[in-house]
Amino acid sequence: MPVIAAAGDDRQDACNASPAGVTGTLTVMASDAHDRYAATNNYGRCTHIIAPGVDVPSTWAGLSGDGPSDPAGGSTRSRPTPEPLARPGWWAAWQPTTAPRAWAWPDNLYSVILQHALPNVIKGVPHGTPNRLALNDK
Structure with a gap:
């Protein structure tokens, strides 16, 4: 089963999280x-893709009590962005000739998501960390 997870926001090697x-x-x-890397991200070779995740409107009121659109951020907010990419219909749109259910293999799915990501768009990505922006245009 495909698992898509947040890198974490502890400014450490994601391999340790x-x-x-x-x-x-x-x-x-x-x-x-503004296509800038979030400074709080965990980083390194165990990370794979970047998605919008800073100042994302939320339904959680938060500590400020500003109401249901209180912005928040971090990799936990960016994790849902590639999640629709894990749906069979999206995957099939990119791979229409692939046998049914082939998308279910995580390595196949991850490969397609990464192949269609936009390379080197994000500014300030640490050395040794992949610079791929998730693309969800299907």
Whole structure:
């Protein structure tokens, strides 16, 4: 089963975090509206893709009590962005000739998500960390 997880927001090597560092997980980092890498992201070779995740409107009122649109951020907010990519219909749109259910293999699914990501768009990505922006245009 495909697992998409947040990289975490502890400014450490994601390989040392769970579930981000677990083998077989597609690990997502956060970026802001100006295509800048979120400074709080966990980083490194155990991360895979970046998605919007800074100042994302939320239904959670938060500590400020500003109401249901209180913005929040971090890789936990960016994790849902690639999640629709894990749906069979999206995957099939990219791979229409692939045998049914082939999408169910996580490595196949992750490969397609990463192949269609936009490379080197995000500014400030640490050395040794993949710079791929999740693309969800299907």
